[in-house]
Amino acid sequence: MRRSVDILQRELNSQASDILELTAGLVESRKSLQRSFTALQVSDRRWLGLYDNTAVGIALADRDGRILSANPALQRMLGYDRADIVGVSLIEITELSERAAAERNVHGLFDGELPGYKVHKRYEKKDGGYLWANVCASRIPAMAQDGPMLAVIVEDITLRMEAERSLAATRAELTRVARFTAMGELVASIAHEINQPLSAVITNSQAALRWLSHDEPNLVEVAAALQRVNRDANLAGAVISRIRGFLRAGAIRREPVDLARMLSELLQMLQVVLTEAGVQVGVDLPTPQPDLIADPVQLQQVILNLVINAVDAMREQSGRARRLDIAVTPDPAGGLCFAVRDSGPGIAEDSEARLFEAFFSTKPDGLGMGLAISRSIVENHGGRLWLDRSAGPGACFKFTIPDN
């Protein structure tokens, strides 16, 4: 009896100690649970704090680019409040010319076909204004009951872009003024050089008439005056030949041109102008890249002139999308044929004949030198520059650069 009580007692003791151990374990694991819960809370709070207080905009979005949630910074940037920003589609508020690209990107990313991407574009704000943004998007894989989502980080670069744009505008204006001044001076000096012999011709012929009208005409003086008329008229003619020579002249360099690189440099240079005017640019180059021997600077100048003309022509146009296409194709006669086509109003028939004349311009403040210089550059390369009427609507200028 005594023994069995002892056994029972021991058993009880052992159980108590087990319970104690278990309880200790329980307490321990509860503590650990508490610790990790606190850690989770801390971590959660930190993330939330970051999300709420950072200067960059953060959004979670679905496959249609619709915002599921957006942090206060993004709400501020786009001009929405916490509630009404939900459901706004990041694709639909992308500016028109970039919208198709935005849709491709969002779908591609969501469906796992694209890795994350970074773009540089404008969003339309709630009030109709624009937000220049650096946008960085990545995919969040599906988790538990949530499907995959897009994380979109938006940096507001409006101020920087505006500064750049006003800098570019100032620079462009400066260039224009400098060019205008230089041209103005050139024109004034040409005018003076021609005017001098011309007024001498007029005075000499009037003098000759007066010598003739004397009672006894002085034929020696008449002959001398007429000889001077002849000489001075030739002098004026020589001035004009010299100007023609000047437009033709300029030794050209001949070196291999990396076509793709040259065009992308050019378009980069023009990016602000093109974006500002809302022009979409398409470039079509033959593959593999053909060999081209030309003067790269002069060639760039020709394309630049044609692109600027195209953009200027489309600036006033509303309704239709503004589109510029640069296409390079092999020329049947050897060498390459470049085409610069715009979706603008085209060239009026009555100005076509004078289009390539120096000092002829259809722009209110145009100098009328762009096409004249372009044509002489192309002709210096042995090619041709013309307006292709068959490729309307809009204007299409083509030029060839033959093989050497």
Place this chain on the structure above:
Amino acid sequence: MDSPEWVYVVDDDLSVREALSSLIRSVGLRVDTHPSAAAFLEAPRHPGVACLVLDVRMPGLSGLELQSQLTRSGASLPIIFITGHGDIPMAVRAMKKGAVEFLSKPFRDDDLLAAIRGALDRARCAYREESEIDEIRRHHALLTGREKEVIAFMVKGALNKQAAAELGVSEMTVKVHRHNIMRKMGVATLPDLVRMVERLNAAGSSEPGRG
């Protein structure tokens, strides 16, 4: 006019110089051409009535600078400006400084010749004026020191008595001086004398100078 009238032409452009020379000679005037303002200033001047046809813009001394220089030296040479640049502010400046005409090249021969005639008329008047002043100066130079003192009282309208008192001589002596003054200056009445002295004062003390 007995002495011939001259037209100076200063222009850096040979064609213009030759053409102007022929045109101006065809109407019976004499021409003297120079390729620059400096050459014109160095060359001897023809005596008598003359005018200047002057290009505005020239290398070296410009037409406007030559005009200023001529004005400063007191030469009365009417100027017709010709210019290849229709520069209005420049024309205004030239006209303000007394140019006769400002013509843009090319100009009509009639316009230039009319301007030249106008300029020569002006030169002729100035020439006559200067000749007369010279004449007065010559008369004035004959006066003695005392007579010059008396003439100052006469011009002020002082009585003989006052002049005599001031100069410390008798009234009779003043009367004799007055008589001699009228004779030497070649005038009959006091108003004539006053006018003469005024012209002399207006012309200043500059020496008779032309040619």
